[in-house]
Amino acid sequence: MAHVELNELVKNFNDVTAVDGISLDIPDESFTVLVGPSGCGKTTTLRLVAGLERASDGEIRIGDEVVNDRRAYERDIAMVFQNYALYPHKTVRGNMRFGLEQHDTPEDVITERVSEAAKLLQIEELLDRKPSELSGGQQQRVALGRAIVRDPAVFLMDEPLSNLDAKLRVQMRAELNKLHEELSTTTVYVTHDQVEAMTLADQIAVMDGGEIQQVGEPTHVYTNPRNMFVAGFLGSPSMNFIEGTLNTSSSGKFELDLGGETHDVPDEFAADLEDYVGERVVLGIRPENIALNQDGVPANVHPATVDVVEPQGEKTVLEVTLGTGQSVKAAVAPDSAVEMGDSVNLRFDRDSLQYFDPQTGASLTYDSKPEQKAIV
Ligand code: ATP
Numbered sequence: 338m339a340h341v342e343l344n345e346l347v348k349n350f351n352d353v354t355a356v357d358g359i360s361l362d363i364p365d366e367s368f369t370v371l372v373g374p375s376g377c378g379k380t381t382t383l384r385l386v387a388g389l390e391r392a393s394d395g396e397i398r399i400g401d402e403v404v405n406d407r408r409a410y411e412r413d414i415a416m417v418f419q420n421y422a423l424y425p426h427k428t429v430r431g432n433m434r435f436g437l438e439q440h441d442t443p444e445d446v447i448t449e450r451v452s453e454a455a456k457l458l459q460i461e462e463l464l465d466r467k468p469s470e471l472s473g474g475q476q477q478r479v480a481l482g483r484a485i486v487r488d489p490a491v492f493l494m495d496e497p498l499s500n501l502d503a504k505l506r507v508q509m510r511a512e513l514n515k516l517h518e519e520l521s522t523t524t525v526y527v528t529h530d531q532v533e534a535m536t537l538a539d540q541i542a543v544m545d546g547g548e549i550q551q552v553g554e555p556t557h558v559y560t561n562p563r564n565m566f567v568a569g570f571l572g573s574p575s576m577n578f579i580e581g582t583l584n585t586s587s588s589g590k591f592e593l594d595l596g597g598e599t600h601d602v603p604d605e606f607a608a609d610l611e612d613y614v615g616e617r618v619v620l621g622i623r624p625e626n627i628a629l630n631q632d633g634v635p636a637n638v639h640p641a642t643v644d645v646v647e648p649q650g651e652k653t654v655l656e657v658t659l660g661t662g663q664s665v666k667a668a669v670a671p672d673s674a675v676e677m678g679d680s681v682n683l684r685f686d687r688d689s690l691q692y693f694d695p696q697t698g699a700s701l702t703y704d705s706k707p708e709q710k711a712i713v
Pocket of ligand 1: 350355377378381382529
């Protein structure tokens with residue numbers, strides 16, 4: 338096992354900069370997920386670590402060694418791809434053995450490792466089948482098995498679950514979690530699926546435009562995004578952004594003029610926002626942090642009209658229009674008796690408010706400790 342370190346890593350393909358100076362510490366035994374939209378540079382980063390691409394600049398360390406000049410097979414890594422890439426003419430056993438045979442591993446070690454991995458993955462009864470006789474989930478298990486028998490220092494996984502149907506994906510996610518708990522092998526995992534990222538990772542790196550936007554423990558990143566990109570990328574439905582002008586009220590408190598409606602800024606954010614008086618500021622609030630409040634207390638309750646009611650099972654997503662004309666989404670309990678056209682009062686949970694600079698997208702409240710914020 339090993340930690341992996343990327344220092345100012347750059348990869349240019351002619352005039353395209355796919356990876357733009359990434360620095361990332363991947364601790365030993367961690368499950369680190371690189372997540373971001375299509376084209377943000379996740380796969381290229383993984384291929385650089387794997388040795389399938391050569392870095393244009395920067396350094397890659399696996400363990401204590403700089404591996405930039407090491408070939409893929411010298412790096413003590415094993416990869417699992419989206420397409421399982423099993424040899425169709427070989428049996429499951431043959432596929433799992435192949436990598437070890439190539440490395441001249443002694444026969445007794447091969448037999449033992451294949452048997453152990455098959456047991457771990459619960460595919461013992463499939464060992465004599467060919468890939469064409471397996472379901473997609475079983476094929477992906479074999480691909481994982483092939484990586485496990487190598488007993489590498491690092492697993493590199495590129496969207497390994499994306500060819501599976503939704504139910505199987507959820508099941509395999511849980512199995513990957515369990516597998517990581519048992520093996521503790523340092524894992525770097527690429528996905529564009531933020532739910533997959535949140536559930537699998539103990540460290541998440543959100544990427545955009547070849548750069549890492551934020552790294553951290555998933556829940557921390559979700560609740561404390563550094564910028565509007567991260568705030569909007571993680572979460573479904575996405576965080577609502579509502580822009581307004583920051584003013585000082587007659588009582589000296591900060592308020593955001595949303596265009597016909599006022600949002601009271603809780604006092605604990607005053608220090609973060611004081612340089613923005615008279616300026617435009619974006620208020621961010623996640624749909625699940627908006628509640629329906631039929632009684633209507635004065636602070637931060639906004640009247641709205643319900644446009645769309647979308648029951649999703651465990652929650653109902655409402656699309657509503659505020660008095661300002663802005664459209665926002667709220668996730669409410671499935672038994673909320675709300676219908677299209679209803680007038681409702683929305684209460685924004687003050688403990689979950691975020692404020693951003695509309696020019697740079699940077700969070701203005703990132704450094705405010707959540708525990709310092711008042712509970713409603
Ligand atoms: P996806 O989720 O769609 O796989 P990604 O985040 O993994 O996307 P990359 O595949 O790393 O993104 O690609 C990053 C950028 O580099 C993209 O603009 C892509 O077009 C470009 N790119 C990747 N590989 C090459 C290549 N071999 N030659 C030229 N450009 C490339």
